[in-house]
Amino acid sequence: MKRTLITLLAVSTGFLVSCKQKSEEVKQVEAQTEKAVESGELTKDEAKSINDAAAKSDEMKDEAKKNTEESLEKLNKATTVDEMKDAVKDVTKSNIDIAVKAGAMTEEQAEMSLSSLDNVDMLPEESLKTMVEQLKMALRQAQEQMK
Known part of the structure; x- marks a missing residue:
């Protein structure tokens, strides 16, 4: 532990x-x-x-900071269901990429995480909206911590 x-x-x-x-x-x-x-x-x-x-x-702090800003911008711009799905997938992929580069996640772990992204397409609209809001909140918290 x-x-x-x-x-x-x-x-x-x-x-x-x-x-x-x-x-x-x-x-x-x-x-x-x-x-x-x-x-x-x-x-x-x-x-x-x-x-x-x-x-x-x-x-990798600078790259992570830039990724956080770009991810939050993508999520904020997404208004339709399809845009939200694409934004969630893009944000997740970029965060996984950073985690692998930083050594916080192995390639195998990344592949498993990425394979689950197809499930985003099956989410009901309300669940998708909740996920987008949760991601925004997590990204804002990360921004605050990086200041």
């Missing part, structure tokens, strides 16, 4: 940090993984993987 929490921390904080030099967030992840290695909760290889993912995410 602790291993999972450390991994999630590394992934979630990685997109919210500066890419000029090692950020405070990445330093915190490294400190936490070091303690986890010392206590035997993680191996050195596991800690290195987590630290590498945090550093990679750190480098």
Whole structure:
């Protein structure tokens, strides 16, 4: 359980940090993984993987920020059912792409997630509208965290 929490921390904080030099967030992840290695909760290889993912995410901050802005714009412009479906698919694909590039998701995980996108076409209109609003809310929260 602790291993999972450390991994999630590394992934979630990685997109919210500066890419000029090692950020405070990445330093915190490294400190936490070091303690986890010392206590035997993680191996050195596991800690290195987590630290590498945090550093990679750190480098991708600008791309993630741009992706968030573009995704929110796509969702805001979508007014018809077909436009909303296309926007949800595009936003999901671009977020999965960022996650793979950052090392937060494997290619296999990405393929599984992408294969489920066909289900978007089967959503009733009200469910689709709810999904669009939830995505907008999540993207706005991400924007706030990246400031």
